[in-house]
Amino acid sequence: MAAMDAVLAKIDENRDAALGRLFELLRIPSISTDPAYADACESAARFLADELSGLGFKSSVRATKGRPMVLAHAKATRRDVPHVLFYGHYDVQPVDPRSLWNTDPFAPHVTEVDGVKAIVARGASDDKGQLMTFVEACRAFMETGGLPCDVSILFEGEEETGSPSLPAFLAENKAELKADLALVCDTGMWDRETPSITTMLRGLVLEEIVVTAANRDLHSGMYGGAATNPIHLVARIIADLHDAEGRITLPGFYDGVEELPRDVADQWKALPFDDSDFLGQVGLSVPAGEQDRSVLEKIWARPTCDVNGIWGGYTGSGSKTVLPSKASAKVSFRLVGKQNPAKIAEAFRGFVRERLPSDCQVEFISHGGSPALALPFSSEALNRAKRALQAEWDKEPVMAGSGGSIPIVGSFKQDLKMDTLMIGFALDDDRIHSPNEKYDLASFQKGARSWARVLNALAL
Amino acid sequence: MAAMDAVLAKIDENRDAALGRLFELLRIPSISTDPAYADACESAARFLADELSGLGFKSSVRATKGRPMVLAHAKATRRDVPHVLFYGHYDVQPVDPRSLWNTDPFAPHVTEVDGVKAIVARGASDDKGQLMTFVEACRAFMETGGLPCDVSILFEGEEETGSPSLPAFLAENKAELKADLALVCDTGMWDRETPSITTMLRGLVLEEIVVTAANRDLHSGMYGGAATNPIHLVARIIADLHDAEGRITLPGFYDGVEELPRDVADQWKALPFDDSDFLGQVGLSVPAGEQDRSVLEKIWARPTCDVNGIWGGYTGSGSKTVLPSKASAKVSFRLVGKQNPAKIAEAFRGFVRERLPSDCQVEFISHGGSPALALPFSSEALNRAKRALQAEWDKEPVMAGSGGSIPIVGSFKQDLKMDTLMIGFALDDDRIHSPNEKYDLASFQKGARSWARVLNALAL
Structure with missing residues (x-):
């Protein structure tokens, strides 16, 4: 694990620079549903492609009928390692009602939210902050010797509008996109201390x-x-x-x-989840x-x-x-x-x-x-990822369901016959899609460390 | 009825001059909602006050916080006759979209519309043409011996903007405005041949x-x-x-x-009103x-x-x-x-x-x-007006309801305890509030004759 320690140390060393890179991305108002922001979406795609090129990926911006895709590939230092395809999206939701934002939605900054340091901006949590945790993990590997897995990265710019260009793109680029496993970061933690792997999506x-x-x-x-x-x-x-x-x-x-299934129902019943608290947080009972x-x-x-x-x-x-x-x-x-x-x-x-x-x-x-999707509980990748997250967070990860849907996971399953491992570091109070969206600084920093551990675990 | 015949003959004799006077009023762009036309509203008020003074009314232009009121009074030749208060408004709607007008909205002219001679201009029907029918009736009486009723006239300049100054004006001038009956001309005919008295407002x-x-x-x-x-x-x-x-x-x-009441229900059933046509005009069935x-x-x-x-x-x-x-x-x-x-x-x-x-x-x-307003069907004034209109049009007037409300009628009832007789000569196809507003020449000319007959009937 000496190599792993070096990677984690590199992530810690890069913290401030990583935040600066994320801020740069958050400043781009890449709202996909409104044609007025088409240029901003182009800029966000270009920014990401350039970042990945800088790390040594072969990256490109691919035009679609809508917002462009970013696609990048890099090989591991060793042969015969798993090939993973990481997916994220650089587009964001509209900001209205603008009047309910305390600050400019596209002027990212770190501030204390309920006593915890958080990055506040549209897209901070959904999904720019999340996808940059993976990019920063890759960076640390690149800067300490190389990647443990073959890594492909796909960033989409139409996730918030139902991904209209994605099916055709997947169909036309099947060979290039096909990997052993997809990784998707658009999910959350159980709570601030407890990581989670999402195994069911509506x-x-x-x-x-x-x-x-x-x-x-x-x-x-x-x-x-x-x-x-x-x-x-x-x-x-x-x-x-x-x-x-x-x-x-x-x-x-x-x-x-x-x-x-009975066992899942039992795990959920045992979770410290209070219906009243959940509703009470948004003023309902x-x-x-x-x-x-x-x-x-x-x-x-x-x-x-x-x-x-x-x-x-x-x-x-x-x-x-x-x-x-x-x-x-x-x-x-x-x-x-x-x-x-x-x-x-x-x-x-x-x-x-x-x-x-x-x-x-x-x-x-x-x-x-x-359609809805599920990852089999018997999956080897799932169990390796569980152990990696446990090492970073020192808590057993929750095998969660998710209320939201992540259409890409369905496409990966149907079109590319790939299962998806869904790990993310968002929190329920991140206000995604709402005014004053935020992403905990800890989610961003420990998220990058988590991905480093997961990538390493998948390659063992 | 010799005197009445003379009055009607005078109205006919005055036809061309009356049209000229109406045109003069229509040329004034008295759009109340747009402050740029405040001076035009002043001019319209002044024009009407001068007209009424010329006829022998004691008239004045009264300032308000918005557009001015015109208030005028004249006594009948006899004593112990009813006192009526006639209400109209000299302000008009904006003309936009200007591009849909075939001619200048403030260059009134007579032209054939669907084969019928009509006065075309903004305000021709709503409400300058209508109110001038009453002024011309008064003129004919004045020029043939005098008025049969005591007549007060109130012209407002803010009807199209919701009459913001009216409540205070009514409250401050109760004694001067109070009459036995109010007359309002802001309503329409059943059809081109059939007059109508509006007796119910929702x-x-x-x-x-x-x-x-x-x-x-x-x-x-x-x-x-x-x-x-x-x-x-x-x-x-x-x-x-x-x-x-x-x-x-x-x-x-x-x-x-x-x-x-049974008789009104029967009259409505007998009216040539086709439910399918009414709905068909707006694409419904x-x-x-x-x-x-x-x-x-x-x-x-x-x-x-x-x-x-x-x-x-x-x-x-x-x-x-x-x-x-x-x-x-x-x-x-x-x-x-x-x-x-x-x-x-x-x-x-x-x-x-x-x-x-x-x-x-x-x-x-x-x-x-x-609240809803109704003139009781048993009202003596209503029955006299009915007979007067029947004499002019040779058709039984429709005792109509109206789906819309006319706020001034409510104010007259609540604040001045006056019932209102609503008679007007507008037609459904007058395009009020729309481009190419028109008022049939027959509405204008027979309208003046109708008011002469109604005033006379009320005084008998």
Whole structure:
């Protein structure tokens, strides 16, 4: 382990410089959903490609129909070692509502958050801070003799918009991307002291509806009570999606949903997880959703449905007695087990159509879909990674589920027949997708050390 | 009726000059909402005050915090006749989009519109053409011996901006404004051949709700299925507001709603009103709302509820898997009969509160309320006006309802204890508030004759 010690010492030695590099990346407003920031996405991709070239990777920025990919490769010092493909994304969520940020979302800085030093910026945790933990681990290996595994790195710029260019890119670059194992860093720790490996990911179906009633906005005094109000239709559709017990009412929705294996259920029950604390942190106390399930089960292992956005009519200040022509909603479903995304999207569309009068129209816009995924608990890579994390954190890692989906993991499984080891150092209070996003300085620094240990363990 | 004949003959004789006077007023761009046109509003007020002085009225321009009022008084030749207060407004809507006007909005001219001679200009119908019908009727009386009633005239310059100065002006000039009956000309005909008296105006309750669940926006993957989604709550509230038969479910909502008198119901049934045409014009074919009511009844005489705006979560392009902290809606109720706006606002607030989990909050914002108004069908003034209009148009006037509200009529009732007789000669296709606004030449000329007959009838 002498080599390992040198690598870890190098990471510690590089700390300040590493933070400077991360800040440089965080200053780039690479919001993928808004075309106004396309140039920023290009800059972020270029920055990463240059960083990796500087380390000795053969790196390139690859154009897509959307935001570019960064792809890089480097060989280990030894032959016959595993080949890993590390994936991260350089794009970030929009910052609105901007007014709720205490500081400029793209002016990263370290500050104390609840008494702990943290890096504050959009993307600090999701996913720029996380992906840089791996880059810094690679740097330390490079600077102390070389990599223990063959390493390929793929950075995407469309993760926050459902990765529209990814399937074609994977299909066209299968040979170049195929490795023994994928590594993905878009996950979190159990808590500040306890690392975690995510072995189950929920899938996702993203649907948008635009319901049109009259062919123009009407005066509610002149037409109200006689002409259909599309806001009422959308509200009815949303209200009908859940029954009184919090179950989702789409026909066939629960097909393919399996109960947890007994041992996993027992591990989860033993975890120090307090439903009241979890909700209390965000100002809530009454659990929503399925009434007969624990909160951890709901967010890790049960399918859900949430409306992520709704709009229609007059939304300015004061009043306007308009009866709008259109109303819209963005609806997402989280999937588990063997639920089929395409079937669920189709069931949803039928459900909406059934609730429209014959003179109203609906436009459906798909924002993507992916099935749920799981890594077998018997996997050798999983067990090596467990031991490596235990060495760094001195605590047994939690075998976690994840409420969110990571579509790339599905693509790796389906298109490249690769399993994925998901390790990340985000915390629940990182406010990802929200104002004042942060990443603990310890997550960044011990994260890099963790990846060094994991890479080493995989190569033994 | 010799005197009446002379008055009508005088109106006919004055036709060209009357049109010239209206054109002079229409040339003044008295747009009240834009401070750049404040001087034009002053000019319009001054023009009208001078016109009325010229006729023998004691007239004055009264300053307010906004645009000035014109107030004028003239006595009848006889004593012990009714005193009427005529109300109109000299301000107009902005002209944009200017590019959709075929000619300069402030260069009035007569042209054929769909084969009918019409005056085209901003304000031709709303409300300068309408108010000048009354002024020309007064002129004809003055030039043939004198007025049959005591007449006061109030012209406002802020109707298109919500009449901000009016309440204070009414309060400060109660004694001067109080009359036996108010006359308002801001309404329309049933069709080109059929006059109409508007006897019912729906009231209005305007409520906004802001529902808060978690204290910040959440990631729907991390919290979805466990944390309450305020969009779901707002959708449930809206969906619950109507039952399957289109009736409004607020407790006590229909208190004070009366069925139409048989004769009025019969008149409405006999009107050539085609539900399919009415809805077809806006691209609809399936009537919404109460299933057992005709469209005309729904929009004139039934209370309704419409959501005028809704918003929450992510509403940009693409997707964002956010579980928002807040969701909002603007809800309006149209009232009829003796429905009490304050009670309905309170019932709505209770209805909303009942549907919130104990850990969620709601903020209520009132945007005002006003009761429905009706001129009793037994009113002597109404019956005299009916006969006067029938004599001019040779058709029985429609006793109409109106879906919209006219706030001044409410102020006259509440503050000055005056009923209002609403007669106007606008047509549905006058394009008020839109480009190429017009007023039929026949509306202008027969409108003046109609007012002469009505004034005469009220004094008999």
